[in-house]
Amino acid sequence: MIKISSLAHVYDKGRRLKFPNWEIADMEQWLLLGASGCGKSTLLNIISGLLKPTEGEVLINGTDLYTLPARKLDRFRGRHVGIIFQRPHLIRSLDVLDNLELAAVMAGLPVDHERNLSLLAGLGIAGLAKNYPDELSQGQLQRISVARALVNKPDLLIADEPTSSLDDENANQVIRMLTTQTKDNGAALIIATHDQRVREHIAKTYLL
Template sequence: MIAIKSVSHQYGAEQTITFADWQVNNGEQWLLLGQSGSGKTTLLHILTGLLKPTRGEIKINDTNIYTLSSKKIDQFRGQHIGIIFQKPHLIKSLNITENLILAQTFAGLTTNKVRIEEVLASLDMAHKKNAYPQELSQGQLQRVTIARAVINKPTLLIADEPTSSLDDKNAEAVLALLKEQSELNQATLVVATHDKRVKDAFNLTYDLS
């Protein structure tokens, strides 16, 4: 599913981070653990095709992604990888449904309203489908960004610090949602965090420290 082989990335002239090889199989749920500054975000960006590493190769679904053209990488990401960021961010000028249509469009897929209804319903957000982002609470926005990440049935679902700004109860709820959605959509899940509360929810851990 995901294979990282002898990957290292160089910042500036001297600083280099080297990542241990990593093999993730289909449907697994992983925790990517590391303090801030440990290269967690760098690894996530490398994984998602946003940042080309100085050395090494990344295979996702047997595709060596950095051999693709820039445009192909973008399209590959849109179709196969769903990303959830720490801060939920939607396009303000578009309503919830349009934000999800946008995800379908940019991935090069046709608009599928049935799929949108289905995903929103599974996240208990169907009643907000015509609302604009500024009308939603943080928690609701978080749900919509999860919906956006799974809308195209990605094979890989990646969450970057999804719980760090949430209290215990909400952190637990979001985590449950992520696991539930990744199972529902048969996606491999990778949650990157430094949040100790999350630890116990996962068996598989890739530790950066």
Template sequence: MISIKSLSHHYPGGRVINFPDLNIAAMEHWLLLGASGSGKSTLMNILSGLLKPTSGEVLIDGVPLYGLTLREMDKFRGARIGIVFQRPHLIRSLSVIENLDIAASMAGLTTDQEHQLMLLESLNIIDEKDKFPDQLSQGQLQRVSVARALVNKPDLLIADEPTSSLDDVNAVQVITMLREQAQANGAALLVATHDQRIQPFISNAYLL
């Protein structure tokens, strides 16, 4: 499903991050662990198609991610990779359901309203579908972010520090939600974190 080979990134100023090789099978759940500054966000950006590595290869379902043109990359990322950021990045002028619509549109896919409503129902935010981001609580915004990441039925769900600003109860709820939604949607899950509270919930670990 996901293969990282001989991957490294060189930042201006001389900093070099070398990443151990990794293979993640379809529907597997992994934690990406490391202290602040270890390269977690760099790797997440590389796997998301947002940062081209200096050397090495990233394969997703056998497709060399950085062998794609920019146009191909945008379509591939939109259709095959779902991203949950530390803080929600929703369009404030659009309702919840419209934010899901635009995620499908930007990937060049047909809107699947039945799937959208099913996601919102499973995340307990169906009643908020016509509300705007400013009308939602932080917990609801996080759930909408998960729904948007899954709306195009991706093969890979990436979450970058999704529990760092949450209390214990909400941290457990979020990691449980990510696991359940990835499983229900047939996606592999990779969670970048330094949060030791959620480590017992996912057994596979990739250390930086």
């Protein structure tokens, strides 16, 4: 269960943002909506443990993220939160399978080769396991980042505009896969978007 309470962030330029309290139960799927510039990314960064808020707390399964020391926070994020970015970031010098393994290694978990392969198969890209990122399309790369976010069986999956750089077909596929795969893996899902194509798939919304 994820819970944020009395969260506020003050930017370098002095602008102050307050975020409404939010509770996400296990395996719930939410949309994070809001006009651009209203702090969607900031909130996602705070929830995923990348950005320390000025006030308030973030609890993930009872752990208060920002009371953890930096090293433990990094590890906690690696193990419990999967993040999908607007642009798929993969390590170019490693092939697809190595990119998935990297997620486990960086989080200090054992590599589960079978699981990685079945994740790729579930996303319909099992044939790309030995390809390098430079050889793949945006849609394929985004699917791989979905797979990577799921490698460590996270409690929470966070996606920041995952479809904005994709065409309709790819966007639909990625959304469908995101929702079904997170369910299958028992994770909660937050998608920040202003993409209408996503709205059809998810009912719960949190508005900024």
